[in-house]
Amino acid sequence: MIVVNHPLVRVHMTIIRDQESTVDQFRSHLTALAHLMAFPVLQDLATESVRVHTPLAETGGERLLYEPVLVPILRAGLGLVEGFRDLIPRSIVSHLGMYRDHRTKKPVRYYSNFPLNCQAHPFVLLDPMLATGGSAVDALDYLKQEGAQDIRLVSIIAAPPGVALVESRHPDVKIFTAALDEKLDHNAYIVPGLGDAGDRQFGTLE
Ligand code: PRP
Numbered sequence: 001m002i003v004v005n006h007p008l009v010r011v012h013m014t015i016i017r018d019q020e021s022t023v024d025q026f027r028s029h030l031t032a033l034a035h036l037m038a039f040p041v042l043q044d045l046a047t048e049s050v051r052v053h054t055p056l057a058e059t060g061g062e063r064l065l066y067e068p069v070l071v072p073i074l075r076a077g078l079g080l081v082e083g084f085r086d087l088i089p090r091s092i093v094s095h096l097g098m099y100r101d102h103r104t105k106k107p108v109r110y111y112s113n114f115p116l117n118c119q120a121h122p123f124v125l126l127d128p129m130l131a132t133g134g135s136a137v138d139a140l141d142y143l144k145q146e147g148a149q150d151i152r153l154v155s156i157i158a159a160p161p162g163v164a165l166v167e168s169r170h171p172d173v174k175i176f177t178a179a180l181d182e183k184l185d186h187n188a189y190i191v192p193g194l195g196d197a198g199d200r201q202f203g204t205l206e
């Protein structure tokens with residue numbers, strides 16, 4: 001697991017943790033975190049050489065060999081999509097619908113749309129919260145079953161049980177997070193965390 005340690009990450013993180021932050025503040029600072037996370041997450045993307053004509057001369061350049069496939073876990077993962085797409089505008093977005101059953105805390109998958117002929121592309125699984133790890137493991141099982149080979153997992157806040165579960169079930173998947181928090185509470189919410197990431201982005205708090 002890689003904890004992305006940068007002063008700007010810590011500053012934006014403080015705002016999204018703050019219970020006084022509004023929905024629009026939460027969304028814009030989450031997007032800023034996605035921008036900052038994209039650099040380490042994508043730093044080993046494969047490129048190929050191209051030639052380019054400047055107004056003065058021809059020179060060498062590069063383009064991505066494969067466009068990344070962004071896989072947001074609905075709903076909360078949606079908040080990381082635009083930040084990544086700002087930097088990789090041709091990335092493919094493959095939504096994965098999943099919610100955590102309130103009683104069992106287990107993920108329930110309700111929607112998927114794996115892109116055609118993309119098995120060789122790098123996959124970036126997006127979900128701000130890695131709590132028990134159940135949702136991430138189920139999503140990774142699904143992506144691998146569909147043929148994805150290169151998968152990175154991006155979370156914003158991770159808890160130790162979630163990291164341990166993903167590392168044991170999918171040791172080949174690199175986990176990137178902006179913070180490793182202390183623990184889970186009795187409802188399997190991350191403490192200190194930020195509360196319910198879906199509700200805070202979409203204003204569905206009671
Ligand atoms: C949240 C979050 C993750 C999951 C993490 O989703 O976005 O998908 O919980 O928990 P886990 O690691 O214990 O599986 P939630 O069920 O709240 O759905 P929502 O995004 O639609 O609100």
Ligand code: URA
Nearest residue numbers: 131189190195196197
């Ligand atoms: N899902 C959330 O949105 N927050 C948590 O703390 C745990 C799971």
